Amino acid sequence: MNFNTILGSVDFLEFLRGKKASFLLSASVTKTCEIPNISQAGIPGKLDLTPTLDAEFLCTKEVRSLDDIAQTPKGVPTPALITRATHELNPFSNIEILDLGLSVKPKLRYFKTYGFDLEPSRRIDDKASINAMEVFQMGVQFAQDYELKDDYVILAESVPSGTTTAQASAMALGYKCKNYFSSSFKNSPEDIKYLTIKKALANINEDDEVFTKLSNVSDNMLIFNAGFVLGSTSKNMKVVLAGGTQMAAVLLIVNSVLEMMGGSIDSSNIALCTTKWIHEDENSNIKALLAQLKFPVNAYASDFDFRESNHPALKLYDEGEAKEGVGCGAALCYAAINGINKKELTQKIESFLG
């Protein structure tokens, strides 16, 4: 296993080789996921449970708030399996959950779950009504107060329909986004997504202030994590943003906030890590998203795929049916810099599927 460099140099990730990581999962619900067919990241009609189930499975290998592991209609298993398999073969030192507005609290003992008194945010086609400034400041404060016991933080997300809110956020902030955003569908449901984003953008004005726009069209994870990035830079904490186009949107939000404030950051301790499926996706372009940042950023993609597997459900990843989530891209990069063998990892993932 290895990784490829999307932007920057190999040095950041090579420096982290062999070092210890704390894994933080930003788990959040935007009711945008209730729009029929907007996402396949979970069980139809119960998509709001996905981040709760992902948190439970990641920590315990058990799904407690439902009888079965989240399965999508076509049977694509949650990427939480990949992250969990990595954790079993070369454990993260610590997993913690950030409850950024969940419908159901994960049923976990011992594992720290940070609460912020946030509710699931509203559908973006009907004004999300987030107090964006407050959520952003929560992220800044949390990063500043966070006592890192390891060498670096992997900051991941689980937000069903999160690519829709990410794209809406980036578009609202004026970034070029056409064909740059990923979806968990192979054949992106452009119509539903497009209509949702179009309706969302109709609720804002071009000259609205950054946080006003985000309040209407974004989700708690994007805004909080952008704050986290900003807060982390003031203390030189090394942060791996674990995700694809959603984490790119987090960085675009940071970029817009900095522009608005006339500020700047030392971004040398920030990197984004994602999957090969995102890096090589023909229907999105993460590099083009990141290229719009005013600050430099390191970005890497794992070279892992399911070529070693014969399991039809896993093969769907290689066919583009699922690409990212629950930090699986960063977990795979972490696997690469910690000597995990591809075959062993594949077998571990397969073992979860029975």
Add this chain to the structure above:
Amino acid sequence: MNFNTILGSVDFLEFLRGKKASFLLSASVTKTCEIPNISQAGIPGKLDLTPTLDAEFLCTKEVRSLDDIAQTPKGVPTPALITRATHELNPFSNIEILDLGLSVKPKLRYFKTYGFDLEPSRRIDDKASINAMEVFQMGVQFAQDYELKDDYVILAESVPSGTTTAQASAMALGYKCKNYFSSSFKNSPEDIKYLTIKKALANINEDDEVFTKLSNVSDNMLIFNAGFVLGSTSKNMKVVLAGGTQMAAVLLIVNSVLEMMGGSIDSSNIALCTTKWIHEDENSNIKALLAQLKFPVNAYASDFDFRESNHPALKLYDEGEAKEGVGCGAALCYAAINGINKKELTQKIESFLG
């Protein structure tokens, strides 16, 4: 994979089994390497680049200060490949570079490079002109100040023509050395080496003080690392000297300094780890060198060889064309006490050669 005990008992290395290591590379240039045919550790005419390229490759798998990986005339690849392969399969927690007089600074970000304002030292056949006392004290001070984040330190070296300066140093200090010193040549260029050492020794007097002798015939790495060993003993830091006859010379210098000062050390936390190629070398005798120390020391040799490989460039190691460097012997011992499989390691090394 396993290791053999040259001196002492297995206990020291067995105690380190599974523990975490920081890898320090003492990278240094003595212009002795400019003497034609004195060493084959690098590209003819560019041997002074070797430690820079070794540092770059070890940290990033990239050679940045040159277009291609350092290849010797007969195509023996740098032992940095072995150390890097180990690092990929079971990473050291930390790699740091000690710039003990490099021609070119390694092009690395994030990785810590300690500078000591040292220039490459002069040819020993023309008086090395090192401020040996000062360099020794730098080593002592550095060890005393060094904040070890792991369980032990692996202290390695990359110094082209370093066996020549090591032999000159040991001879100058009055140790029996005949046929005890190793070279990176299979057929040691005794004439060139012999002449160089003879000229070097002609510049000193038998009754010169230890540091006066070293100032003329040694190199920065040997002197600094001897200081490091002394400094480390005052804080019970576990140190693995990663090398063959050069690291033996480091210990002989420590021995001479102690004799001069009438001092003693608790050497129980010091060990030397080297390769099978050194241990079984018929043209050198590391055990005989170490046997001259007044203090006890643990010494080990890996049992790794390239029997599993068919690659002609790697087979040259088994034929005695290359034996040590860039801490490869200690890396192989580290591999042995961390469950790395010989076949997997061989394949990883081969993968670097394309």
